Amino acid sequence: MQNFNYSIPTKVAFGEGTLENLPKFVKEYGKKVLIVYGGGSIKRTGLYDKVVALLKENDIAYEELSGVEPNPRVTTVEKGVAICREKGIDVVLPIGGGSTIDCAKGIAAAYYYDGPAWDIVLNNSLVTNALPIITILTLAATGSEMDYFAVISNEEEKEKLDINSDLIYPKYSILDPTLTYSVPAYQTASGTADMMSHIFEVYFNGVKDTFFQDRIMEALLKTCIKYGPIAVKEPDNYDARANLMWTSSWAINGFIACGKSGAWPCHAIEHQLSAYYDVTHGHGLAIITPYVMKYTLNDKTVDMYVTYGINVFGIDPSLDRYEIANQAIEKTTQVFRDMGLKLTLRDIGITDKTYFEEMAVKAARGCEGSFVELTKDDIVEIFNQAF
Amino acid sequence: MQNFNYSIPTKVAFGEGTLENLPKFVKEYGKKVLIVYGGGSIKRTGLYDKVVALLKENDIAYEELSGVEPNPRVTTVEKGVAICREKGIDVVLPIGGGSTIDCAKGIAAAYYYDGPAWDIVLNNSLVTNALPIITILTLAATGSEMDYFAVISNEEEKEKLDINSDLIYPKYSILDPTLTYSVPAYQTASGTADMMSHIFEVYFNGVKDTFFQDRIMEALLKTCIKYGPIAVKEPDNYDARANLMWTSSWAINGFIACGKSGAWPCHAIEHQLSAYYDVTHGHGLAIITPYVMKYTLNDKTVDMYVTYGINVFGIDPSLDRYEIANQAIEKTTQVFRDMGLKLTLRDIGITDKTYFEEMAVKAARGCEGSFVELTKDDIVEIFNQAF
Structure with missing residues (x-):
């Protein structure tokens, strides 16, 4: 066995109905979230409405970034960063699978970097802080809900690279198996x-x-x-x-x-x-x-x-x-x-x-x-x- | 499967020689530690000397509490608390197995409670904060190095009860298998x-x-x-x-x-x-x-x-x-x-x-x-x- 360092700080609320914890988790870190999601399946399934209702009931403000690509692009990350800065976002809230969560991690990390987001992908040591991330998982596959990786694509450069930083572990992940029924x-x-x-x-x-x-x-x-x-x-x-x-x-x-x-x-x-x-x-x-x-x-x-x-x-x-x-x-x-x-x-x-x-x-x-x-x-x- | 909350924030450095991380870990939380240990086997094996040398080399001050019992007593916990308060301890550093670590957890939690330590054992909700704990494990058995329990005994009351609090997870645990050879x-x-x-x-x-x-x-x-x-x-x-x-x-x-x-x-x-x-x-x-x-x-x-x-x-x-x-x-x-x-x-x-x-x-x-x-x-x- 080789020597190793172990650290998985993400907290998980697992099971049917655990979405109800969302307001409590958010309030630990602030009162304004950026909802990040993909092509809109969360609107079809009603999950989006549920989340928005929960936030409203608990006086949590929100902005949103939709249309995250299956291979999230650095340009989308930059759009998210702009919203976070302009609107004073406290918490990034991806709802989806690995791509959406990876995009949110990119946004959370790039928020604190004063320059093109691609820089931090090319040089992970430029990640010095990150906004807190809370995920709602709707697709079991990539494990992004509990790890410190984000894969970001750059269309112009034809590159797909990792951000790899302890700072982008989600603070909380809500894992409700019923959200994957669809x-x-x-x-x-x-x-x-x-x-x-x-x-x-x-x-x-x-x-x-x-x-x-x-x-x-x-x-x-x-x-x-x-x-x-x-x-x-x-x-x-x-x-x-x-x-x-x-x-x-x-x-x-x-x-x-x-x-x-x-x-x-x-x-x-x-x-x-x-x-x-x-x-x-x-x-x-x-x-x-x-x-x-x-x-x-x-x-x-x-x-x-x-x-x-x-x-x-x-x-x-x-x-x-x-x-x-x-x-x-x-x-x-x-x-x-x-x-x-x-x-x-x-x-x-x-x-x-x-x-x-x-x-x-x-x-x-x-x-x-x-x-x-x-x-x-x-x-x-x-x-x-x-x- | 029942619903559950998962959270294990303890970071682990695992493997032969990982003791060398100790100063780095301590410095994240302060510069004065309370070394907590049991009957002195760590002196016989030379581990005590190694730890003390590492601390000295890195300008980390230390006090010590020895003689922790196999079933750590609340009176020993109180001795530890007194040292922490008197000497301005930043980090509690148990070296040993489950009893020693449990005692250290008791000290860390009772430090912030203004009253008899047994109170927090009887009523865990009185644990509102805890000193950071860094463990060096020398006996594989109880799992105290990575959990949020401490079993404390009260000789007078003939009771043996748990402290159970998220606040007493060790921040770091050093798990070097060679330290269990003895x-x-x-x-x-x-x-x-x-x-x-x-x-x-x-x-x-x-x-x-x-x-x-x-x-x-x-x-x-x-x-x-x-x-x-x-x-x-x-x-x-x-x-x-x-x-x-x-x-x-x-x-x-x-x-x-x-x-x-x-x-x-x-x-x-x-x-x-x-x-x-x-x-x-x-x-x-x-x-x-x-x-x-x-x-x-x-x-x-x-x-x-x-x-x-x-x-x-x-x-x-x-x-x-x-x-x-x-x-x-x-x-x-x-x-x-x-x-x-x-x-x-x-x-x-x-x-x-x-x-x-x-x-x-x-x-x-x-x-x-x-x-x-x-x-x-x-x-x-x-x-x-x-x-």
Whole structure:
């Protein structure tokens, strides 16, 4: 186990009806909020009205920033900062999934920086303070509700980079599983695949003697595997939504990575699919992950896959090691299939291999330090196999 | 899953050598500390000298309170408060296990109360502020390094009660597994049994649909079961000490109980053994727990024990349900036996049953609301079986 620092200061109110805590949480930090949201699904579901009513009843003033993009842009962050400065906002209140929360984190941090917001993305040490953030989560996937990351895009520069700062942990996150009932099957499936990938990237890893962490990750994986397919089929199954929601936070809030380190190869490879073909991130991960598993299965890694197969899927430990590993990979694919995800590149409309080389060059940079070395040629081969 | 609030603000520096962070942590909160410790083992191991040297090098002044009892007394808390007030202490720095940390928490909270310290124990709402606490853990067991409880005893009143306040979470805890190398085999075994019991009390519980939490608890139990016996036999096995240390914090920092609730019957029963016969708490739990499991095994509970047996010990799921449950209980006993613990009351020197009735009356109060109803007569029978 490697040495580590642990710190997750976000407070969570979890469960049906916990939205009622919002005024109390806000009042701890001020009396004027900026509501941040995306395309307006929160208006269709009635959540927006509920929040606004709660704020009004409690004499909390609000402004709003809508239209946050699925990959939140730095220009949107700057719009939010301008509102905060002009209107004297005390608290940033994102309502939505990871993109909305990331945008709010960007706003909260850029508020205190006297210059273009992109500067703090390029140089996180310029983040010296942040407005308090309170999140209302409506999509379980990215874990942004309980972590210190925000991914911000710059259209002009064609860049998508992280803000990474202890100062942007949400102060409070309200996690009401019923607020995810309206998430469509495809987004539920992609979100679950995203969570699973967050865990896989830490689980399949060269750091030794992390028994505690490995067993915890198996617990999280089992939860995804059990409840992902249920939530896809029964969108208003409370237990499925609750177990998935809590898992999404713990899959990437830093806890499981305490004592481990290493690259995230599947993410590095998938990012190219999203960038070149606009593939939904979680779906891209569901396609790529089993092929990365198969490609990296060798005498050095087989025991990792065996442990996974036995502990997560309950595969008979008396079988041949490669048999267990291959069954584990097949069962992983089956989980994604059970959630209705298409599992080849061709099936999602990628009909030629034109960019595979170019994408692989970029992906290879992100794979440096991963548990199995993956060169550009390896990644081209993975794309070919997944074609 | 029940609704819950989650909040664990303590920051942890984990790993060999992390003591070097101490001056940085202290300086965040002030420049004068009260070192709190117990019987002086930290002087024998050299830890005391290291801490003092670090403080001196960094111009941090210190006072000290030694001799904290295994069950810290309110009179000792008051001694600490007096020093803090007289000497202008900024930070309370316990070095030790749960008793020492609990005492420090009592001091930190009573510092701001203008009256007898016992008042705040009797009425936790009187805790309105607390001095910052930074802990250096030397014994993995109670989880006090990452929770908001302190158990304080009052000799005069013959009472042992909790302070329970968000304000007494340690700000930082330094968890260096090598600092537990000197913990004797018996204390290691008892500490591991204590951790396991913290998990069992939440795991065997009537709340439904806590898949996430149940799988996490199985992860923690597996870690105890693997590494407890190793740490007993190889006291300086880093991986064993590290995995146990991190497990001790997570077994009782509140995380696993999020979404669950209920009484802690084994603790309620064991507390009487400690009170009447001065049995080491963790050892008492190791004796009592398997008998409580056996006694509560019935058609309503068998599936819980079956799940435990299959998921934690890998028992063949095709066996008869009661066979699995009984094997699981026997394997639990075996873990305690493997750590060298004696497992009947007679074996630890309790040679008559004089107090069983009296103890059972008291224990029954603490069992109210547990997953199986346990009356006074049930508890007498459990004592008899464990005799």
